[in-house]
Amino acid sequence: MKPFDFQRAGTVSDALAQFAPGSAYLAGGTNLVDHLRAGIREVDGLVDISRLDLTEIAELPGGGLRVGALVKNSDMAAHPLLRERYPALAEAILAGASGQIRNMATTGGNLLQRTRCVYFYDPATPCNKREPGSGCSAIGGFGKYNALFGASEHCVTVHPSDMCVALALLDAVVVAESEAGGRRIPFADFHRLPGDTPHLDTNLRPGELITAVELPAVPVAAQSTYRKARERTSYAFALVSVAAALRTEGENVAEVRLACGGVAHRPWRAHRAEAYLTGKPATAEHFRAAIEAELEEAQSGTENAFKVPLLRNMVVSVLEELRDGRTPQRRAEQGGAA
Ligand SMILES: Cc1cc2nc3c(=O)[nH]c(=O)nc-3n(C[C@H](O)[C@H](O)[C@H](O)COP(=O)(O)OP(=O)(O)OC[C@H]3O[C@@H](n4cnc5c(N)ncnc54)[C@H](O)[C@@H]3O)c2cc1C
Known part of the structure; x- marks a missing residue:
């Protein structure tokens, strides 16, 4: 070293x-x-920023929360207000890594964790993300984990974070400081698609320090959940994951939010699916049609083609679970297993 x-x-x-x-x-x-x-x-x-006083979770006027950049992932997932207002976020954090790692990992670090592409981790192989201009070994190589959405000829990898999928669902805001002053970055503008600069994961500027993540008041998020498909039941990154929030009025979808992980270079907010579904009957048929609308943009190869039906089936199943009040949070409230 x-x-x-x-x-x-x-x-x-x-x-x-x-x-x-x-x-x-x-x-x-x-x-x-x-x-x-x-x-x-x-x-x-x-x-070393680990001793900075950025470890508080504070209430914001209007019902949101401000999470300090050095709040440990474990503390964030255990916070009672966060669990009540944003269950998908607490579930997403707990779906990641292991207890020991969540006890060390911080909010800011989680946002900036880098890809788990096998070629990025192998300095003997070309990787545009690790070494700009060297090429992308995943194109034509081992393709099982590759993106469905937004990939480029320079990079086909996916973002690894579970927490960030839920933050995309919530339209969180990243708060950053630099010697030039502070700024607030909407979550949708924080992570980048690879384009021809895949070495840049985010729009954070060199030297900028993340000080907090703000979670706005999102009433529908009280009925939200996160589901992750992975190769082992713990200690594995998402093949595909889904964060969703749903509110129905009568038989119809009054409000829906949907974000997907394991499918793009950044957490993928499924705006097309949301637009399709709003106002429609909350049936499995419409849930499926909604994700089909999103999947029109998807591009897959032989090895990652399995992600298409996996995503489709997970979205339908998660939305049915929310519609029927069968989420882990609801089951726990009713005295069942969380
Ligand atoms: C075995 C293993 C399994 C894992 N499984 C999962 C999983 O299933 N799901 C998942 O989502 N994650 C998983 N992770 C990743 C884990 O969540 C991240 O490693 C962790 O969140 C990073 O946080 P950290 O505080 O340790 O960051 P660090 O390692 O300290 O930093 C990461 C990056 O962020 C920068 N940085 C950190 N804080 C700030 C700040 N405040 N402002 C500006 N820059 C900053 C650092 O400079 C560095 O570039 C796993 C990790 C391991 C080791």
């Missing part, structure tokens, strides 16, 4: 001042340290 400077910041302004070109912020270290060890990334300096 290349030697690097190490500094520990006591305040946000210290951290911003200590950051130099070639530096990285170190939060829980569960992703960054792996990359340093594996030779996927080199840094000149690490600015």
Whole structure:
């Protein structure tokens, strides 16, 4: 490993001042340290932000929550107001990694975790994300995990985070600070599609520090859930995942939100499906037609073709579960297993 400077910041302004070109912020270290060890990334300096006072979850006027960037994933998933108002978010976090990793991993770090593409992790192979201009080994290579939506000729990988799929559902806002001042980035503008710059995962600028994620008041999110299909029941990234929120009036869909994971370079908000479904009868037939409308944009190869029926069936099943009040949260409230 290349030697690097190490500094520990006591305040946000210290951290911003200590950051130099070639530096990285170190939060829980569960992703960054792996990359340093594996030779996927080199840094000149690490600015340890783990002691910053950004560990609070606070109520916002109007019913939202502000989650500090250093809140541990475990603490976020366990917070009573977050579980009540945004069950899909709590379920998504608990579907990720392991208890030990969630005890270290932070909100800010989760947003910035990098792809799990096997070629990104293998420095012996070309990867435009790891080494711009070197090529994409996943195109024509091992394609099982590749994207369905929004891929480019330069990168076909998917975003690995569970939490971010739920944040996309909620239209969260990322709050960032830099020496030039603070800014608020709508979640839809935070992660990028690969285009011809797949090495850039997000629109965060070099040196910007995430200080919080704000969850707006989203009443429909009280009836939301997250489901993840994976190759093992724990400690595995999503093949496909679905976060959904649904409100019906009578027989019809009054409000619906749908976001998908494991299918694109960023969490994929299924706007076409939402638009199709709003106002329609809340039946399996219409749920299926809604995701078909979204899938019109999908492109798959031989090895990842399985993701199409998997996504279709998961969306129908999750929306039926919400319609019928059979989500993990509702079952727990009724005294069953969560
Ligand atoms: C074995 C294993 C299994 C996993 N399984 C899953 C899974 O199933 N689902 C899932 O979603 N995730 C999974 N993860 C990923 C895990 O969620 C991330 O590693 C974690 O969220 C990263 O958070 P961190 O605080 O440790 O970030 P770090 O590793 O400290 O940092 C990650 C990146 O974010 C930057 N950064 C961190 N905080 C800030 C900040 N406040 N402002 C600016 N930049 C910042 C760092 O510079 C670095 O580039 C898994 C990880 C492991 C090791």
